[in-house]
Amino acid sequence: xSAPLLDIQGLTKAYPGVVANDTVSFAIGEGEIHALLGExxxxxxxxxxxxxxxxxxxxxTMTLRxxxxxxxxxxxxxxxxxxxxxxxxxxxxxxxVAENIAxxxxxxxxxxxxADRIKQVSEEYGLPLDPYRLVGDLSxxxxxxxxxxxxxxxxxxxxxxxxxxxxxxxQEVEILFETLRKLRAEGTSIxxxxxxxxxxxxxxxxxxxxxxxKNVGTCVPRDTTAREMAELMVGSALHTxxxxxxxxxxxxxxxxxxxxxxxxxxxxxxxxxxxxxRKGEVLGIGGVAGNGQDELLAALSGETRVARDxxxxxGHPIGHLGPQARRRIGILSAPEERLGHAAAPDxxxxxxxxxxxxxxxxxxxxxxxxxxxxxxxxxxxxEAFDVRTPGPGNAARxxxxxxxxxxxxxxxxxQDPIVLVVNQPTWGVDASAAxxxxxxxxxLAAKGVGVIVISQDLDELMEVADHFAALNEGRLTGVRxxxxxxxxEIGLMMGGAHDMEVAHVEG
Amino acid sequence: xxxxxxxxxxxxxxxxxxATPILLAAVGELIxxxxxxxxxxxxxxxxTGAICGFAVTIESGSPTLGxxxxxxxxxxxxxxxxLLTQFALANQxxxxxxxxxxxxxxxxxxxxxYVGLKPPLMAxxxxxxxxxxxxxxxxxxxxxxxxxxxxxxxAAVWWFLNRTRGGLVLxxxxxxxxxxxxxxxxxxxxxxxxxxxxxxxxxxGGAYISLIRVPQWTEGMTAGAGWIAxxxxxxxxxxxxxxxxxxxxxxxxxxxQLNLQAAGIAIxxxxxxxxxxxxxxxVLVIMSADRSRAPxxxxxxxxxxx
Numbered sequence: 138x139s140a141p142l143l144d145i146q147g148l149t150k151a152y153p154g155v156v157a158n159d160t161v162s163f164a165i166g167e168g169e170i171h172a173l174l175g176e177x178x179x180x181x182x183x184x185x186x187x188x189x190x191x192x193x194x195x196x197x198t199m200t201l202r203x204x205x206x207x208x209x210x211x212x213x214x215x216x217x218x219x220x221x222x223x224x225x226x227x228x229x230x231x232x233x234v235a236e237n238i239a240x241x242x243x244x245x246x247x248x249x250x251x252a253d254r255i256k257q258v259s260e261e262y263g264l265p266l267d268p269y270r271l272v273g274d275l276s277x278x279x280x281x282x283x284x285x286x287x288x289x290x291x292x293x294x295x296x297x298x299x300x301x302x303x304x305x306x307x308q309e310v311e312i313l314f315e316t317l318r319k320l321r322a323e324g325t326s327i328x329x330x331x332x333x334x335x336x337x338x339x340x341x342x343x344x345x346x347x348x349x350x351k352n353v354g355t356c357v358p359r360d361t362t363a364r365e366m367a368e369l370m371v372g373s374a375l376h377t378x379x380x381x382x383x384x385x386x387x388x389x390x391x392x393x394x395x396x397x398x399x400x401x402x403x404x405x406x407x408x409x410x411x412x413x414x415r416k417g418e419v420l421g422i423g424g425v426a427g428n429g430q431d432e433l434l435a436a437l438s439g440e441t442r443v444a445r446d447x448x449x450x451x452g453h454p455i456g457h458l459g460p461q462a463r464r465r466i467g468i469l470s471a472p473e474e475r476l477g478h479a480a481a482p483d484x485x486x487x488x489x490x491x492x493x494x495x496x497x498x499x500x501x502x503x504x505x506x507x508x509x510x511x512x513x514x515x516x517x518x519x520e521a522f523d524v525r526t527p528g529p530g531n532a533a534r535x536x537x538x539x540x541x542x543x544x545x546x547x548x549x550x551x552q553d554p555i556v557l558v559v560n561q562p563t564w565g566v567d568a569s570a571a572x573x574x575x576x577x578x579x580x581l582a583a584k585g586v587g588v589i590v591i592s593q594d595l596d597e598l599m600e601v602a603d604h605f606a607a608l609n610e611g612r613l614t615g616v617r618x619x620x621x622x623x624x625x626e627i628g629l630m631m632g633g634a635h636d637m638e639v640a641h642v643e644g
Numbered sequence: 645x646x647x648x649x650x651x652x653x654x655x656x657x658x659x660x661x662x663a664t665p666i667l668l669a670a671v672g673e674l675i676x677x678x679x680x681x682x683x684x685x686x687x688x689x690x691x692t693g694a695i696c697g698f699a700v701t702i703e704s705g706s707p708t709l710g711x712x713x714x715x716x717x718x719x720x721x722x723x724x725x726x727l728l729t730q731f732a733l734a735n736q737x738x739x740x741x742x743x744x745x746x747x748x749x750x751x752x753x754x755x756x757x758y759v760g761l762k763p764p765l766m767a768x769x770x771x772x773x774x775x776x777x778x779x780x781x782x783x784x785x786x787x788x789x790x791x792x793x794x795x796x797x798x799a800a801v802w803w804f805l806n807r808t809r810g811g812l813v814l815x816x817x818x819x820x821x822x823x824x825x826x827x828x829x830x831x832x833x834x835x836x837x838x839x840x841x842x843x844x845x846x847x848x849g850g851a852y853i854s855l856i857r858v859p860q861w862t863e864g865m866t867a868g869a870g871w872i873a874x875x876x877x878x879x880x881x882x883x884x885x886x887x888x889x890x891x892x893x894x895x896x897x898x899x900x901q902l903n904l905q906a907a908g909i910a911i912x913x914x915x916x917x918x919x920x921x922x923x924x925x926x927v928l929v930i931m932s933a934d935r936s937r938a939p940x941x942x943x944x945x946x947x948x949x950x
Contacts (some may be wrong), residue, residue, distance in 0.1 A: 227826050
């Protein structure tokens with residue numbers, strides 16, 4: 138290969154108490170899709186923030202096409218030909234597509250010309266977009282198109298993509314990959330950050346793997362198995378969750394004709410949702426974010442009360458019961474949003490354990506709190522789920538996302554549920570902790586608990602679920618056995634990609 | 645009761661005068677809030693502007709210089725708020741309330757030697773031709789320059805927000821400061837500038853009361869106009885055109901109820917006095933029932949980390 142586009146030598150960045158990047162060196166070739174792999178906290182985002190000029194390195198050098206490259210701010214990085222598609226945080230919901238794109242450009246043309254160029258470029262790359270729509274009205278996939286087109290309009294030499302596929306349906310992922318391959322063919326290099334190993338194998342030419350801030354290896358993804366890459370990331374052999382394969386029992390939870398209006402302007406209405414869950418069954422519910430996942434969880438947990446007969450447990454109508462009453466009879470749940478929904482950020486882990494465990498672990502007697510038992514319960518969760526924290530007296534906010542996730546899932550699992558509903562149980566959790574959480578869910582099912590796993594991670598659903606259904610604009614598809622289900626069939630069930638398909642054919 | 649004593653011409657003309665202080669302050673606060681900052685100190689900045697403008701006008705004899713000093717005074721006080729909220733990351737609501745109390749106290753101190761004096765007046769603009777049009781001339785074209793300045797300011801703010809890149813960046817900062825920062829915009833700098841603009845406008849509004857509307861100095865003479873301006877911004881859904889409408893509506897009902905009181909209408913004075921507040925808020929609440937909403941980052945503290 139010829140001289141690299143971007144050559145990074147000995148880049149180091151330390152924050153108080155932690156070295157985020159420790160003498161990291163690697164090179165990205167011209168016209169190469171280069172993967173950056175690593176678990177949460179491995180230092181991927183700090184590294185790309187340095188490349189994009191958001192963070193200044195403590196030491197080390199970067200060379201872009203032979204010239205020293207030290208971007209003081211994102212503007213300088215963009216001027217040098219480096220563009221970035223963020224995972225989140227970078228769109229303005231109350232502004233329209235063209236305004237959002239103009240904000241990311243140095244010298245945007247007049248709005249009308251810009252709108253024309255957006256239309257033209259978006260059609261060229263098979264990512265149709267209306268420049269005058271408000272971003273707040275767009276789907277996750279469409280929002281990502283806005284970000285990509287914002288970058289493409291600047292004709293970058295290097296495009297950085299931070300976990301671009303986490304919000305897309307399989308079809309949308311395929312279309313995105315087509316776009317990226319087209320860009321590569323035109324000579325653009327791409328730095329692709331992900332922890333989805335199969336995607337990296339399908340797309341990338343080279344991969345650099347980070348662990349605890351250090352570069353621990355480089356590989357050619359095509360010639361490396363996903364397992365080998367995962368073990369490089371984790372640094373030890375990976376444990377795959379296994380189901381004990383218990384027999385399924387009687388129907389424990391039944392939902393019939395559940396309809397709910399959208400709770401807010403940006404919410405989704407549930408339409409005629411039907412499902413039944415047996416003892417010992419894991420039901421996986423897939424779908425792109427914002428298709429009714431939060432609303433379904435709220436209806437099952439009792440946060441939103443519904444018609445008496447819409448939800449039945451062991452044949453008894455419970456739709457009218459609130460969350461505490463449902464907890465009493467054994468329906469537990471863990472919502473997606475960790476800080477503020479599943480846990481109260483400024484309260485200690487003991488207090489958070491008490492908040493959901495009070496009823497089933499009898500942490501309250503005659504209206505008085507039993508702090509001793511609450512602390513013991515919190516410690517039990519910390520111990521059993523390997524939550525890394527100095528102790529149960531620490532505030533929930535002080536835990537890293539992955540650790541807090543282990544805590545909020547563990548807290549429900551250890552309350553002996555009869556039905557457990559979780560939404561995105563391993564969101565933002567690294568590979569080994571995710572495996573532990575999935576194993577815990579499978580162990581619960583083996584004991585005869587009915588488990589509903591709502592997730593956007595299809596690999597996760599395929600791994601744990603016995604049955605699969607998808608949410609699409611508030612409707613639940615029919616339930617199908619997971620075994621034998623193909624990615625194409627799942628994609629059709631999720632049904633998010635019709636408009637993109639059309640563009641694909643035209644392009 | 646003698647309703648015939650109310651002249652619609654003079655009523656409409658004085659409506660524009662009555663509305664101008666609130667209009668100026670509200671347009672300034674609109675920019676501040678569009679940048680994502682909630683400054684509850686409008687009342688304090690207005691009264692500070694009122695005394696600064698009054699004192700400088702008395703000392704120099706020039707109302708124009710007085711208005712410049714009022715803008716500088718309001719902006720100077722707002723800088724204190726900017727320091728607290730943008731650099732010391734203090735809570736915006738508490739800082740704003742403190743600013744109001746501080747401004748009231750400071751102005752009383754500064755104004756001790758100025759009670760009972762009469763400032764030189766700003767001459768009304770007389771436009772040959774236009775001012776002589778019957779009826780319309782009296783209503784629209786016989787005012788002091790600040791009335792027209794207020795109208796121009798509303799138009800300029802609308803144009804800035806909707807037609808310029810600077811306005812787009814300002815809205816972006818107010819909508820999502822983390823994203824604006826990620827794109828490389830200077831969130832704190834933009835907000836400090838917006839806060840100072842808001843302070844200057846509030847100062848002008850205050851000076852309009854002490855130099856033209858009343859015109860003399862008494863302690864606490866803004867009498868809640870700053871709070872009305874704040875409420876106006878919210879109920880006008882952060883849109884300049886609606887701020888203008890709201891301010892004129894408020895000014896109109898205020899003038900009308902004063903005239904009605906003078907005419908001796910058989911409605912208790914208390915009801916008449918509260919009518920401008922009720923009617924303005926009612927109309928704007930009905931209008932704000934569309935999908936417009938507050939800037940996404942309004943009132944949230946921004947700290948650039950990582």
